[in-house]
Amino acid sequence: MKATINDVAKQAGVSIKTVSRVMNNESSVRQLTREKVMKAVNELHYQPNLAARNLAGSKAYSIAFIYDNPNAYYVIDMQNGILAACKQQGFELIIHPCQAKSEHVLDEIADMVRKSRVAGLVLTPPFSEMPEFVQKIIDLDVDVVRIMSGDVAPDEIAPCIMVNDHAASESITQHLIDLGHKHIGFIGGESAHMSTVERLRGYKKALTDNGIIVDERLIIDGEYSFESGVHGAKQLMSEDVRPTAIFSCNDEIAAGSLFAARLMGISIPDQLSIAGFENSPFSRQTWPRLTTANQPNQKIAEDAANILIAKSRKQLAKNSVNHYTPRLIVRDSTGKISNLN
Amino acid sequence: MKATINDVAKQAGVSIKTVSRVMNNESSVRQLTREKVMKAVNELHYQPNLAARNLAGSKAYSIAFIYDNPNAYYVIDMQNGILAACKQQGFELIIHPCQAKSEHVLDEIADMVRKSRVAGLVLTPPFSEMPEFVQKIIDLDVDVVRIMSGDVAPDEIAPCIMVNDHAASESITQHLIDLGHKHIGFIGGESAHMSTVERLRGYKKALTDNGIIVDERLIIDGEYSFESGVHGAKQLMSEDVRPTAIFSCNDEIAAGSLFAARLMGISIPDQLSIAGFENSPFSRQTWPRLTTANQPNQKIAEDAANILIAKSRKQLAKNSVNHYTPRLIVRDSTGKISNLN
DNA sequence: AATGAAATTGACAGCGCTGTCATTATCAAA
DNA sequence: TTTGATAATGACAGCGCTGTCAATTTCATT
Known part of the structure; x- marks a missing residue:
């Protein structure tokens, strides 16, 4: 046959x-x-036959995608990106969702690597941002690409793809300031994620550069979820100084903030501007549509996979570092400050 | 090592x-x-080592998931379900997104099967609902499970998992009728999907059973997307007889309908009830939250994978048929008919 | 203690490919 | 035309496992 x-x-x-x-x-x-x-x-x-190639040869023909992320849009984008690179090169994708908090993660990954020869792992946050973890993976004798937040690669142990959340966050905040907002709330994602840290940094930078004093009461710790956006917005809107704008750390949080605003009868963007981050499909599916920053996950993932493939073919001299900066997308959830406030 | x-x-x-x-x-x-x-x-x-097992043995250790579906939540749920079954049995998952309309689909799948020995394919709509296509796949000498809409398996060529959209749709429509609605709009997904056909059938059944005459002007052809919901709702609300409720064929369409209602200044559920279908995460993330029917995709997918695994071990005598009926979940987007209308 | 059937174990080939190394073909330069 | 270097090809082992079949052990019966 x-x-x-x-x-x-x-x-x-x-x-x-x-x-x-x-x-x-x-x-x-x-x-x-x-x-x-x-x-x-x-x-x-x-x-x-892939199995025969794997067995006979010294090269690998699979790429593993390691993630712990409840965001379906993110995962799908990443998969599609990796798949695009794989298809071109005859590689295969192994998806590996796992729990960052579990004590067995490393064992699980080690088992997977023993079971299937793999050209390398695409590590996403939070894994990519845990230096000791990354080192342990590398000690397993596997190649690795880290997708992480920041403008400068933290070390040289593996190729990195850096997403400049700092700059993007700054431009979102600047956009809000340009609209006249002075009291701008911030709802963060998990603080263990560098993206939250970086976005907060960019937010503060923009405020400071514009002579606005950072008010810690307007900064809410949260997590990357709809519910967190609901809570965060409720909390912010019950402060003494009500913000006139909220920068939510991703689109899901923003959608939650939107939801909470509705519950409280606050109209968007007349009484409150809300911005998200990521440009996931549902930033276009809320009402009003979310102002956000476009994070090209698919391209990033394709890049990551290609780095791994090049590396496995020894076509990569040193550990490369690629950079991406999400770009501001203005939609309808942010507007000029109005005298309703 | x-x-x-x-x-x-x-x-x-x-x-x-x-x-x-x-x-x-x-x-x-x-x-x-x-x-x-x-x-x-x-x-x-x-x-x-998986490669060695594949090469040496007559058994396969991978399951392929074939889909053409833009719905990220659906895909992730399915993946996780298959992965759950795979993990237990030491199997691997190969994901294979493809275009149903492309003329190369079959070749692509054939190539994949040649490249990696596979225990079987999990076919989702629209593939699973194309009899000749399914037959061609089977002719490739691969096992297959079909996940499809309906209450009775159409034939015996492969094991099926039947999702009773008809019954679920009937109960959603009945819920709307119980709330006092008589003019109920229907926005369909792609009419090539049996789920759309079945849901429409259930909708009509409920109406008829309650002595309500089916008004074809209230039935809109659409596709499973947010945009389609926007257009559909706009169209429905500009009819002579404005519906007081809309049954949208899935949650995305419903979210679009919600969006359109906002644009038109129609308040939900006071002036218009909207129901979705699927219980995807974002049916909980709209405002108000969507009344919908819970479709247990993850369980369904796990089931499908287990059938394939059992079959590859010859533990399955004949082609089994499993049944699922999505269950109504009432949330805030549907309400009693008010005298505002 | 001898017998035979059943349970348990092992020797060995070979799955389809790549890596190594040896062999042969090719062609410019002497 | 011969030579030598280089390009092009092939023979063969072996990757890590499973399938086949033969050898050995076990144990209830005689």
Whole structure:
């Protein structure tokens, strides 16, 4: 049924080794031979067997995606990005959701690596931001790419993709300030995530640069969830100094803030501006639509996978560092400060 | 570095075949021997290599998930369900998003099956509902489970998981009727999806059973998207006979309907009741929260994977058929008909 | 204690491919 | 035309496991 390398070799009148060379795009195969082989490959619908390649070769053909993230849009975007890179290169994707808090995470990952040879792991926050954890993974003798928040890579132990949340957050806050807001609330995600720290930093920077004093009462610790947005907004709106704008650390929190505002009969954006972060599909599905910052997760993930693939082919000299800065997208949930307040 | 079956055999003082037997839970291994082997396995952190198993054995250890669905929540739920089954049984998940409309789908799937030995495919709509397509896949000599809409399996060519959209839709519509609504709009998803057809059927059944005449002007063709909900609701609310309630074919459409209602200054549920379908996370994240029907996607997917696993172990006599009926969840987007209308 | 059937174990080939190394073909330069 | 270097190809082992089948052990019966 399924054609093997032997069938192709026979049909093309060459040795299996030559077929192998063609399939792996190795040089030193004469053009004529290559064509003969490709003809047979096409006729037989030959597709090299991954298991056999994995077993026989020293190269790997899979990439693992490690995450602990309840955000479906994020996960799907990342998957699709990795998949795009994989498809081009004949790689396979192994998805590995896990609990950052579990004590077994490392064991689980180690088991996975023992079970399937893997070209490398795509590490997302919070894993990517735990230096000792990353080091332990590397000690497992696997390659790794870290996707993390920040403008400068923290160390050289692995290639990084840095997302400049600081700058993006600054531009969101600046946008709010430009609209006339002076009392701007901030609802954070998990403080263990660097993205929260960085976004808070950008928020403070913008305020300070504009001569606005940071009011700690307007800064709420939260987590990256809808519910957290609901609570955060309720809390902020019951402060003595009510903010006229809220910067929510991601779109889900923002949606929650929106929800809470509705409950309290506050109209958006007339009485309160709300901004999110991430540009996930549902920032377009709230009413009003959310002002946010676009984080190109799919591109980032594709990048990450390509780095791993290049590395496994020894085409990567040193640990590269790529940079992304989310861009402000103004929609309807933010507006000029009105005299209703 | 990584322990192989040889290392374990040596350490346990048995042959590799015996180790293999233990790892595969075969009978006819003495208890004492089994313990010796397991001791070595644990000491060496031995994990059988998947590639080698795939290559050597006649069994497969992967399940492929085939889908064409923009709904991130749906996909994640399904993945997690399959993954749960896989984890228990040492299987691996291969995700395969693809375009139902593309002419290459079948080739792509065929290539995937040639490349990785697979225990079977989990087919979701629309693939699962295309009989000729399913047959072609089966002709590829792969096992298949179909997850589809309906109360009776259409044929015997493969095991099915039937989701009774008809009954669920009927109970949603009945709920609306019980609240006093007589003009109930319906916004469908893609009409190529059986779920749309079945939900429409349930809707009509409930109306008819309650002596309400079906008004075709209140039935809008759409697709499973937020935008479609926006358009559909706008259209419905500009009819001569304005509906007092809208049954949207899924939560995204419902969210869109909600959005459109806001734009038009219609308050929910006072002036208009809106119901969704699926109970995706964001039915809880709109304002007001959506009345919907809970579709247990994760359970369904786990089921599907387990069927495939059982089948690949010849533990399944005939093609099984499982049934699920989504259950009504009443939240805040539906209410008694008011005299505002 | 001898017997035979059943339970338990092991030797060995081979899954489909790649890596290594040896062999052969090719071609410019002498 | 011969030579030598280089390009192109092939033979063969072996990756880590399972399937087959044969060898050995066990144990209830005689």
